[in-house]
Amino acid sequence: MHSEGAAVRVPAVEGPVVALDIGGTKIAGALVDSTGRLLVRAQRRTPAAEDGETVMRAVAEVLRELAVDPSWARASAVGIGSAGPVDASTGTVSPVNVPGWRGFPLVQRVREMTGELPITLSGDGVAIAAAEHWQGAARGYDNALCMVVSTGVGGGFVLGGALHPGPTGNAGHIGHISVDLDGPPCPCGGRGCVERLASGPNIARRALEEGWKPEDGAEPTAAAVAASARAGDPIARASFERAAQALAAGIAACATLVEIQVVVIGGGVAGAGEVLFGPLREQLRRYATLSFASGVEVVPAQLGTDAGLVGAAAAAYGAAATATGGAADTG
Amino acid sequence: MHSEGAAVRVPAVEGPVVALDIGGTKIAGALVDSTGRLLVRAQRRTPAAEDGETVMRAVAEVLRELAVDPSWARASAVGIGSAGPVDASTGTVSPVNVPGWRGFPLVQRVREMTGELPITLSGDGVAIAAAEHWQGAARGYDNALCMVVSTGVGGGFVLGGALHPGPTGNAGHIGHISVDLDGPPCPCGGRGCVERLASGPNIARRALEEGWKPEDGAEPTAAAVAASARAGDPIARASFERAAQALAAGIAACATLVEIQVVVIGGGVAGAGEVLFGPLREQLRRYATLSFASGVEVVPAQLGTDAGLVGAAAAAYGAAATATGGAADTG
Structure with missing residues (x-):
């Protein structure tokens, strides 16, 4: 099911890309060359609780720090990956965890600092998919779902060999599909969302509610639940199994709806390893039942914390x- | 959100297309011209309980009947829509309701009768989407889900202006995504599938289980439940509301995963009209919560029983x- 060489686009541009990865915790920037190498980087804490202009100042500081590098002058494009929702069609962003930005004209504001360079805005899940397809575990696959299971659950698709951002750059929001239509309310307004059942905080919360206690007075995190599960604690195991079940139902839905060959999973919770991946593969057999969906592979992500920057550059x-008539078709 | 003219591909071929629509009940064929007109048609009952060769003979009879028409000589391509699963990559079909066909080499067998003409095999849900995008309610939309809610629940996608069949021609199988991960077992092997909660037979079964009785000794069908619901019967209404909830969760998942602007719904159960569409639109607001998904429109299908043939031709x-460098890109 591999198609050799499909993953790596021959860049139609010469210089590096200015990449921005904007999250609720940090704003990272880098100049990324056409091999995916980070030539120079800059970072600020996201002043997420402040007003929109204060957040924008942090972005501007990151860009100014990058601009002093000599390679900035050769930059050929700008790639922005942002916590969502985003709206690539209007160039605005409304990250859930940055309340000061609602319909914030990020593309226009960045353009004031980067001049004539073309700007590509993507949701952070789409950026992760672009990164794993370009440099990571989805390389060579024409149809892939790349996910992050962490504080939240997100994702992005590669379909037919190309990134599928969707018209607004938000496609792949697997964390907010309902797999339990009568299930617990989710902060998004829905019920029984994958994220509500499978995110790190929800894994920890469920274990605590069932009587689990972290060992040695550790913080009650999903990582601590994973440690207990590895040591054989049945409540800890059950919480991971429930998360795996929800992830399996969501992944199976993706495979059944758009035909994916592989699921790449990264993020802190994926660091639990077989405590998560074991039951996930088992549950996937229960939900991905149709012939064309049942063969979907599950593999860990290969890119680490730089995935957002690499992916923003890849997009x-x-x-x-595409714009210059290169090999790619648009998603 | 419309893009004028995107729906109708200018055919790059001159003659009509030989279209086949293969279902568990009937095998229909037609010669379809480039405006979607059926020039001539033929049909046989599907001998679904018989061996594979007997089923194939019915297909052959349909083709031979079409072949006597003078326009057959000008035919430029063959389009086959088949009950799934299909495998467009190998040209084989395994329709659930035709047990004599398992991995049946339908494309090869049809080619023996149609010679050098290129053959396009799609799942029936994909064909419906092609038809509604070409001639029906999805015309002008670049991102659409087209569904049939009937004895089963199926569908197909238009994404980025083009049909999205997926690598094997099965994408869009919305009937078999789980929206109730602990829900009732589905014949597919999964649990809480959309079809298990929302198909016509399941609407009727649920109403009967709750004590509903059809009026005037009618057959206990979904249509009879709809009639009772229209007359105010609370059990009948509740059964349609539960179906609407499951459909809403499934449609919301599609909008959240791949960004669709419109959902087109046809099939016998959709004939219930507002009894279904009213609660469906209401429930959709509960599940399609993210900004980019919440605006999805729900409209009835425009093509009737010929949708399968028109869609097979459209594909x-x-x-x-695509093959001749026309406007389309492949899904």
């Missing part, structure tokens, strides 16, 4: 290749 | 346009 390189 | 015209 920009892909867009540039 | 073939689309493939031909």
Whole structure:
């Protein structure tokens, strides 16, 4: 099911890409070359509780720090990956965890600092998918779901060999599909969302509610639940199994709806390893039942904390290749 | 959110298309011209309980009947829509309700009768989407889900302006995603599938289980439940509301995963009209909560029983346009 060479677009642009990865905790930036190497980087804490202009100042500081690097002058494009929802069609962002930004014109504001360079805005899940397809575990696959299971659950698709951002850059929001239509309310307004059942905080909360206690007075995190599960604690195991069940139902839905060959899973909770991946593969057999969906593979992500930057750059390189008649087709 | 003219591909082929629509009840065929007109048609009952060769003979009879028409000589392509699962990558079909066909080499067998003509095989849900995008309610939309709610629940996607069949031609199987991960077992092997909660037979079964009785000794069908619901019967209404809830969760998942602008719903159960569409629109607000998903429109299908034939032809015209460098890109 591999198609050799499909993953790596030949960049149609010469210079590096200015990449921004904007999350609720940090704002990271880098100049990324056409091999995915980070030439220079900058970072600020996200002043998430402040007003929108204060958040924007942190972005501007990151860009100014990058601009002193000599390679900035050769930059050919800008790629922005942002916590969502985003709206790539209007260039605005409304990250859930940055209340000061609601419909914030991020593309326009960045353009004031980067001039004529084309700007590609993507949701952070889409950026992760771009990164894993370009440099990571989804390389060579034409149809893939790349996920992050962490404080939240997000994702992005590669379909037909190309990134599928959707018209507004938000496609792949697997964390907020309902797999339990009568289930617990989710902060998004829905019920029984994958994230509500499978995110790190929810794994910890469920274990605590059932009587689990972290060992040695550790913080009651999903990592602590994973440690207990590894040591054989049945409540800890059950909480991971429930998360795995919800993830399996969500992944199976993706495979059944759009035909994916592989699921790449990263993020802190994925660090639990077989405590998560074991029951996930088992549950996937229960939910991905149709012939064309049942063969979907589950693999760990290969890119670490730089995935957002690499992916923002990948999306920009892909867009540039399309605009100049390169090999890529648009998602 | 419309893009004018995006729906209708200019066919790159001159003659009509030989279209086949293969279901568990009937095998229909037609010669379809580039405006979607059926020039001539033929039909046989599907001998679904018989061996595979007997089923194939019915297909052959349909083709031979079409072949006597003078326009057959000008045919430029063959489009086959089949009950699934299909495997467009190998040209084989395994319709659930035709047990004599398991991995049946339908494309090869049809080719023996149609010679050098290119053949495009799609799942029936994909064909419906092609038809509604070409001639029906999804015309002008670049991102659409087209569904049938009937004895089963199926569907297909238009994404980025093009049909999205997926690598094996099965994408869009919304009937078999789980929206109730602890829910009732589904014949597919899964649990709480959309079809298990929302198909016509399940609407009727649920109403009967709750004590509903059809009026005037009618058959206990979903149509009879709809009639009772229209007359105010609370059990009948509740059964449609539960179906609407499951459909809403499934449709919301599609909107959240791949960004669709419109959902087109046809099939016998959709004939219930507002008894279904009213609660469906209401429930959709509960499950399609993210900004980019919440605006999805729900509209009835425009094509009737010929949708399968028109869609099989549309998929073939689309493939031909791609192969000859026409406007379409492949899904």
